[in-house]
Every structure is written in C-alpha cells, then in structure tokens.
Amino acid sequence: MNSPEVLKEKGQQALQGDDFLTAAACFEALVEQEPEIPQHHLALGLAYLLAGQEEAAQLAWAIAFSEVDENHENELFQELIKLIQAKTQNLEQQGKWELAYLLYQHLHEINPLDVNVILQSIQAAMQGNQFDSNLLICSGLLEALTSHTDQSVSIDSSLMETVLGDVLAWDVEDPEILPWIEKVASYLPDKTKIVYRLNEKAVQLRQRSILHEDFDIALTYAEAGLRLDPKHFGLNHERIMIYIKRRDFKKAASLAEKLFLECQNLRTKIRTKGLLIEGLFHIPERWQEAKEELESLLLLLDSFIQEYEGKSDFQIAPSFLLRNLFYFQYIQDDPKECRVWQNRLSSFYLKTLQNQENTPGATAIASPVFSHQNRQTTQREKLRIGFLSEFMDQHSIGWLSRWIFQHYDASRFEFYAYFQSHELPLNGLSTFSETWFARPATRSFAVYGKPHETAQKIYDDEIDILVDLDSVTSEDTYAVMALKPAPVQVTWLGYDASGLPTVDYFLVDPLVVPDHANEYYAEALWRLPRTYIAVDGFEVGVPSLQRKALNIPSDAVVYFSAQTAIKRHPETVSCQLQILKQVPNSYLLLKGIGDNNSLRNALFQAAEMEGISRDRFRFLELDKDEATHRANLSIADVVLDTFPYTGATTTMETLWMGIPLVTRVGQQFASRNSYAMLRHAGIEAGIAHSAAEYIEWGVRFGTDAGLREQVQAELWRSRQTSPLWNAEQFTRDMESAFEQMWQRYLNSDGKNSMK
Numbered sequence: 001m002n003s004p005e006v007l008k009e010k011g012q013q014a015l016q017g018d019d020f021l022t023a024a025a026c027f028e029a030l031v032e033q034e035p036e037i038p039q040h041h042l043a044l045g046l047a048y049l050l051a052g053q054e055e056a057a058q059l060a061w062a063i064a065f066s067e068v069d070e071n072h073e074n075e076l077f078q079e080l081i082k083l084i085q086a087k088t089q090n091l092e093q094q095g096k097w098e099l100a101y102l103l104y105q106h107l108h109e110i111n112p113l114d115v116n117v118i119l120q121s122i123q124a125a126m127q128g129n130q131f132d133s134n135l136l137i138c139s140g141l142l143e144a145l146t147s148h149t150d151q152s153v154s155i156d157s158s159l160m161e162t163v164l165g166d167v168l169a170w171d172v173e174d175p176e177i178l179p180w181i182e183k184v185a186s187y188l189p190d191k192t193k194i195v196y197r198l199n200e201k202a203v204q205l206r207q208r209s210i211l212h213e214d215f216d217i218a219l220t221y222a223e224a225g226l227r228l229d230p231k232h233f234g235l236n237h238e239r240i241m242i243y244i245k246r247r248d249f250k251k252a253a254s255l256a257e258k259l260f261l262e263c264q265n266l267r268t269k270i271r272t273k274g275l276l277i278e279g280l281f282h283i284p285e286r287w288q289e290a291k292e293e294l295e296s297l298l299l300l301l302d303s304f305i306q307e308y309e310g311k312s313d314f315q316i317a318p319s320f321l322l323r324n325l326f327y328f329q330y331i332q333d334d335p336k337e338c339r340v341w342q343n344r345l346s347s348f349y350l351k352t353l354q355n356q357e358n359t360p361g362a363t364a365i366a367s368p369v370f371s372h373q374n375r376q377t378t379q380r381e382k383l384r385i386g387f388l389s390e391f392m393d394q395h396s397i398g399w400l401s402r403w404i405f406q407h408y409d410a411s412r413f414e415f416y417a418y419f420q421s422h423e424l425p426l427n428g429l430s431t432f433s434e435t436w437f438a439r440p441a442t443r444s445f446a447v448y449g450k451p452h453e454t455a456q457k458i459y460d461d462e463i464d465i466l467v468d469l470d471s472v473t474s475e476d477t478y479a480v481m482a483l484k485p486a487p488v489q490v491t492w493l494g495y496d497a498s499g500l501p502t503v504d505y506f507l508v509d510p511l512v513v514p515d516h517a518n519e520y521y522a523e524a525l526w527r528l529p530r531t532y533i534a535v536d537g538f539e540v541g542v543p544s545l546q547r548k549a550l551n552i553p554s555d556a557v558v559y560f561s562a563q564t565a566i567k568r569h570p571e572t573v574s575c576q577l578q579i580l581k582q583v584p585n586s587y588l589l590l591k592g593i594g595d596n597n598s599l600r601n602a603l604f605q606a607a608e609m610e611g612i613s614r615d616r617f618r619f620l621e622l623d624k625d626e627a628t629h630r631a632n633l634s635i636a637d638v639v640l641d642t643f644p645y646t647g648a649t650t651t652m653e654t655l656w657m658g659i660p661l662v663t664r665v666g667q668q669f670a671s672r673n674s675y676a677m678l679r680h681a682g683i684e685a686g687i688a689h690s691a692a693e694y695i696e697w698g699v700r701f702g703t704d705a706g707l708r709e710q711v712q713a714e715l716w717r718s719r720q721t722s723p724l725w726n727a728e729q730f731t732r733d734m735e736s737a738f739e740q741m742w743q744r745y746l747n748s749d750g751k752n753s754m755k
Contacts, residue, residue, distance in 0.1 A: 004033050011043060016090065020051035031060075038064035042080050046087060049106065050099060081110060088120075097128030113144045115155045119163045126166055133174040136167065142180070145187045160184070161193045168197050173205075173217050182224045191228045198225030199234045206242050207422040215246045233259075233268055240275045244282075249565075250598070253279030253286070266304045267320070273297045274324040281327050281566040284602035288570075291331050297324055298341070305348055316352045318475040318482075321345045326472065329496065330566050333644035333666035335513075339499065339520040342472075346499035346522070350482055369502065370459050372487040382414045383742055386458055386486060388447075388477055389469035389494075390420040392437045393430055394626065396649035397469050397493055402436035403535050403727035404734055413735060414442040416463060420476050421448040451479035458485035465738055468503065471495040488745050490526070493533070496669045497523050505741060507734075508532050511676035513669050526737055530723035531680045534730035537719075538656050541627030545635045550589075550618050557586040557702045560636030560659075562620075562629070562650055564592045565599060567642035572664075573603065575691050576640050577610050579662075579698030586702055589636065591620035633657045637708055638701040643694070646674040655681050655724070658715040660708050662697045664688045680724040685711050 002010070011026030027044035034040055041064035049057035061080065068076050084103050091100040104121035111117065118141045125131040148155065164181055171177050185194045198221055205218035222239040225232060236259050243252035256276035263269040273293060280290035301324060308314050325345065328338045354369065391397035408415055417437045419429060429438055429446065438444035443461075447454040454476070458466060466486035470477040471494035481489055484502040491497050497506040499522045506523040509532040518525050547554060559580065561568075580588050590599065604614050623629040630653050633639070639654045641647050641663035647654070651674040654661050663674035665687060675687055685707065688694040701708055719725050 002029065004030055007033070008040075011047070015043070015047055015050075015087065018050075018091075018094075018096070020047050023047040024051055024053075036067060038067040038076055039079065040064075041067070042076075042083055046083055049102070050087075077110070081107065084110075088124075092124070095127075097124050098130060100124040101128050101130055108140065112140055113147050115141065115144045115148060116159060118144055119156065119159050122163050123159075123166065126170060131170065133172075133177055137176055137180060142183055145184065155187070157188055157190070160188060164194050165197050168194075168201055171201070178220060178224055182227065185228055195225050195229045195232055195235065198222070198228070199232070199238055202235070202238050202242070204423065206238070206245060215242050218242050219246070231262070233263075237271060237275065240272075240279070244275065244278055247282070249279045249282035253283065266300060266307065270297065270300050270304060270324060271320060273300060274326075277327055278323065281330065282564070283598045284565055284568060284570075284573075285598050285605075287602075290327070294327060294331065301341075301345070305344070309348060309351070314352055316349060318349065318478045321349050322472045322475060322478060327566060329668055329670040330645045331569065333668050333671045335517065335668035336520045338496075338668065339522075342496070342499035343520075343522040344499075346482075347501055350501055353482055369482070369484045370455065372484075375462075375487065380464075382412055383738055384414045384416060384442075384462060384464045385738055386416040386418060386461070386463035386466045387437075387441075387469060388418045388420060388454075388458070388466060388480060390474045390477060391470060391494075392417060392419055392433055394432045398432065398436065399538065399626070399649060400533055400535060400652070401469055401493060404731045405437055405440040406536075407728045407731035408440075409735060410442070413738070415440070416461060417441040417444040418454070418458065419444065419446045420454065420470075420474060420480075421446055422476070423448050451476055452483060455480045455483035455485040464488060464742055465490060467492055468498070469493050471498045488741050490741070491523065497521055499523075507737070508669070509676060509680075511679055512672050514667055514672075517669075526741070528730075528733045528737060530733060531676070531730065533652070533677075534724055534727045535652065535656075536725065536727045538630055538653055539627045540657070541625065541631045543631040543634055544623065544628055545620070545632045547635060550635075552587050552618070553585065555585065557583055558635060558637050559586060559588045559640050559698070559702070560591075560633065560638070561588065561640045561642070562591040562633075563642045563647065567592075567645045568599070569643060569645075571691065572643045572694075573606065575694050576698070577606055577612060578695045579640070579702065580607075580616060581610050581612055582695075582699045583702035587616050587618060588640075589618045589620055591622065629653075630657060633659055638662060638698065640698060641674050644668065644671040646671055648673045648677075651677050652724070655683075655715055655718075658712045660686055660701050660711040660715075662686045662688065662694060662701060664691070664694045677724060681715060681718040681722045683711060683714055683718070 007026045007030040011023050011030060014020070014023035014026060024044065024047040027040060027047055030040045031044055041060045045057040045060035045064070048060055065073060065076060084107055088100050088103040088107070091103070101121060101124040104117060104124050107114065107117045108121055118139050122131070122136065122139055122141070125135055164185055167177065167181060185191055188194060202218050202222040202225065205221060206215060219239065219242045222235050222242060225235040226239065229235070236255070240252050240255045240259065243255065253276060256272055256279055260269060260272045260276060263272055274297065277290050277293045277297060280286045280293060325338070325341055328341065387401070389397055392401065405415060419433060445457065447457055458480070463486040465488040466481070468477055468481050468489065468491045471491050472478055473494050478498055478500070481498065482500050482502055489503045490505045490507060491503050492507040497503070501522060503523050505526040506521060507528060508525050509528050509530065512532055513525065547556070547558070552558060559576070561576070576588065580586055600619060603617060607614065607617070623632060633654060634657060636659055639659050639661045641651065641661055643664040644666050646663055651661065655677060661674060661678065663678065663686060665672060665675040678687055686697050686701065688697050723729060
C-alpha cells in the first residue's frame, strides 16, 4: 500500500498531467487513509469534476466542508478557490479552454459576485468556441457589477476592457449584445478604450454596409459610444457620416453645424466642415449655403497647410483631404483652381507619409514610399498589369471597366485584379465580381487591412503597371497609390485625377479634357487615340414605369434627369425650367439621391416664379437594380444633363438606349464627359457651349419630333460603328498604351523618380 505522501504526490502529478481518472483513484485511496483531512476531499472533488463526474465532485466538496467547524469554513473555502484557480491557469497555458471554462463556471458558482472570475469565464468560453450571446447575457456580470461593494476586492479594469473589446469584435449584431456592452462599459473608470472600439465598430459596419445600404446597425453602435462619451469627436463625426449614407441629409447637416461649434482646432473644424458641405449640397434649397461653406473651407485648408507643412512628426488620414475638395467640381467649372488645390493637398499628404517610419520593402530613407531602383528590369514574356479598386462590382466603375478583362491579350499581358475591401469578405466575391473580373483575370485577390499591407502585396507581386480605378473616391486606394507599389502608376475612371506625385499618368482621350489641360495636372495626360472608355453594351431589364401610371398623356414630351442632388446646380435647374416653360405639353421626370422633399420645395418654388404648374413634375423613386433603371430610360423623349458636373455612366446608358441628350460643355474633366461621349458616338445635336444653347437644344428636341427620331436612329446605328461601343478595339488601345508606358519607364534614367 502506498503511503499518504506517495498517493498525494502521484495524485497531484496525475492532476497536473491531466490524467484525471488516475488522479481521482489516488485521491480516493488518500481519502480512505486520511478521511479527516478536508484538503484531500477538495483535490478529489477537482479530479472528479475534470473527469466529468460532477455529482461526485459536489459530494466530495460537501464532505470536506463537513469536516471543519464554522470558524474554519471560510479558510477552506479560499483553499478550494486557489486550488481551482491554479488548475485553471494550468489548463489555459495548455490551451484547454473547454476545461478552463468548466472550472470558471464552478468558481462562479462558489462566488457569484466575483467580477474578475466572470470576465475570465467569458474569455475562456470565447477561446474554446463555446461562446454565444445567451452565455453572455446569462453570465451574471451585470448583476455582479451592480452588487459589487467589497472594496477590498478590486475589479480588473484592464481585463474588463479586453473582454469588452473581444465581445465587440465577435459581435454578430445580436440586438441584445450592444446594450449589454454599454451597461458593462458604464462601470469602467476610464471609458477611452471601449469608446474607441465602439467608434471602430461603427466605422467598420458603415463601410461594410456600402453595397447593401443597411446603416441602422452602424448608427446604433455610434450612438452607444456617444452615450458613454457625448463629446467624443470621432463618434460624432462618424454619426454624421452614417446619416449621410442613410441619405438623411437634413439630420446630417444639423449635427454637423452643432459639432462645428464645438470644434477646438483646425483639423476637427476642417473634417466637420467637409461633412456639413456634403449634407448641404444634397439639400437643394440650401445650395447657396453649401457654396459659401466650401469657400470658407478653402481658407481653413490654406491655414492648416501653412501651419503643418514641414512638421516632421505630423500624420494625416486620406479622408481628411479627399472629402473636402470632392464637391468643388459640382459648383464651378474652374479646372485650374481645382487642380491647384487637388495637387497641393495630395503633395502635402505625400510629404506626411515621407515623415513616417519605414515600411517593409520601402526605401532606406525615412519614407514609406516603395523604391523600384534595384528592381530587375529584364523583360518578362508578359507585362503584368494590376487593377486596384473598391468598386469592381455592380457599380459605375464595374460596369465600365469590366470589358477590358474580357478582351485583353493573355499571350502578352497578365491582368491582376485587386479587390480593395475594408475587411475580409466573409462570403467571398459577388457573382458579378467573380464573373466579370476574377475569372478572366490572370490572378485575383481580395485585399484588405492597412494600405501599406496592400501595397506590400502589390510590390511583392512585381506588378509592372498599377491602374487605379477609384482616384479620390476611395481613401484606401488613394493611400495605396501614394505608397508607389508599382514602378508605373496610372489613374483611370473613378473621378478626376488624384494629383498624387506618385501617379505617373491620367488616362484621357482627345476630347474629355482640353488641349491645354496638361498645364494644371500633376500627372502626365495620356491621351488614348479614340476614347478613354468603351463598352460592348449594357444589360437592360423590363421597364417598371409607364406614362399612364404616372398620369402623363401619351402625346406629351417627357424630359428626364436621373442624377444626384449635388449635380443639380441651380443655374442648370433654371435652364431646365426654361425649356419646360417653352415646350407645351411637356413634363420633367426627376430621379436621384438627395432630400426629395427639399428638391420638391426648391423646384416648385422656382417653377412657380416661372409660371410652371407643379403638375408637370414627377419625382421617381430609385429603381430596384441597374437593368430596370436602363429599361425605364425608355419613358423619356429627351434626357437633360447636369452641369458643371455632367453624367458619365448615366450618359453612356442614355446613349446606349438611343435617347437624345442635351449637355453643356465646360473646361473641366467632369463637365466634358457627356460631350466627349456624344462626339465619340457621332452625335453633334444636343451639345451646348452656353446656358442659352442648352435651353435652345432642349426646346428644339422638345418641339421637333423629327430631330429626336433622327438622333435616335443615329444612336442605334452607332452601336455598329462607334468606338464608344467597341470594347475590343478600346482594349487594344489600352494595351498599346501600357506597352509604351513601360518602354518609356525602361528608357528613363531615374526610375522611381517622383514628378
């Protein structure tokens, strides 16, 4: 027979080695030899519990406590807790989280008000994949926090912060979880970290919601954070962003006005002013205010750059710069001033990057911009072209850019598609992205995370030419392009050029920017020989609009405008009203994103001054999908374009459907898209060079059915002849441009030199 000392040692070794049945056998023998020692019963109970014999464990512990008098119960109680805690730590070190969670449950039963134990229990459950929302709600943590009165036992605030952060990261938007997080967080003495995490979560949810447009959940997280810290700038800013995405522009503008009054420095004032302008531009009756606010914003930006330019410890986010100039081209056709500002801000952003520490693969100097000086330039058999975008999906970028992936010469080129995302796409790429981009591409990747990580991936892939499809419409794409992960970088589509010194070329054509435009672009303008965009066509669905349902006579002339509120410049709206006034039996249909009530009020007020009946306007809801939108264009006799920011994708769709278009030509890229597209389609009718000509063309189209029919016939014929509808020829032009760009790079002396 083994002595008690030997049994005790063997039992402890077995328990330590997780041989629980052997441990139980040793402690059973030990209890038989020394039944009066309660510690033996405690160890036996622990062995039983870990072996899955819970009733036996409870009995063993009950016997242990029956062996001591009341004066020593608490002492034994503490010994049991220490025994279980020691084993719990051992199990955690081994990664045996299920057993650790089991022990934490029993520690909780022993002392239901121990907050730290409950927090550790939640951690163990998450690590052991035993976690769900019901476990959290029933954890007893809130009850324990409410009842916590023992000041001798301190709550581990750091542990609570960690657990709340983990729960927030796990949260699957269960409606019960966020209120629980908020209540628990209210007990933290310092709420800074959890408020920061709530802000991160709100941003993440907003970004994730961009395609399915469900922003309510993001708003609940922002508001929860604001209840914990009402003055938190980031959360207040994010809440306004969410209201803008929800298209509640009046609420967004109201909140931005209030927040601006609370701003204490230039940075927060500029960020808030940018959101205020965005909200106001979507409220037609406040357009003039938006214009005035933009002018004041430029003064703030000028002061900011003067104050911070040259400071070595200064960093700035792309969003700070991008949103603030975004609406410049909507209010005036002044490309020189706009480009000066865009180039200046992008250069300023790049300088802030160069002040940061090195990133992997970066130059040896204190700059994160990648160097290609030592890259092997031995000609590969194929040129490797990368395409970077957030929007290679059912988005204007996707609809227009998809065709080159169908027609590129795979014997001469490798096309790499980088699907920029804010996080790992849980359900993979959409069917559209997979069909039109990923499958025909040589290789495709979903890239997410920090911009320098995406840039590193592109750099490691040895992309020869990187094509940016987003320009300033994507913060992440902009940030990646600033890091120069490819030796040659090009901007195409998305918007006007970004102005980044690390971008070499901006793809245009002979018409979409004036001949002298190179004077104010930071990038070199690469003019494709025919057009800067071409498609093979668009999918068209079944129309859901009928004149009869809209109470429009069959013989009426229908004008149509499908643009966002920010494109509806008051001067252009006035021109459209003049057209309506001069064409009897005509109606104007309007569709687009903005504050519809505000649009109605502003339009009705202006129409009343011109003596135009309200009955001649129809306000349409957005269509369920793009194919239906295109089909519904057929209700129109004439489409009236916007100015100074004209249509692009909408213009292509209008021309594809064979509908006459009235557009006004300006000087900036944004005011020449429709003009260039009409010319490429072989159409001269409808192109105006002044407001008077715009009205004249609108009236002519409305009163001359023969002219409308002539243009319609020309547009239908253009499908067979126009470079606008020949994506294969366009792809050949793009390929030729890529080869010339690469040869120019190889011939250059200072590779990777920034212009």
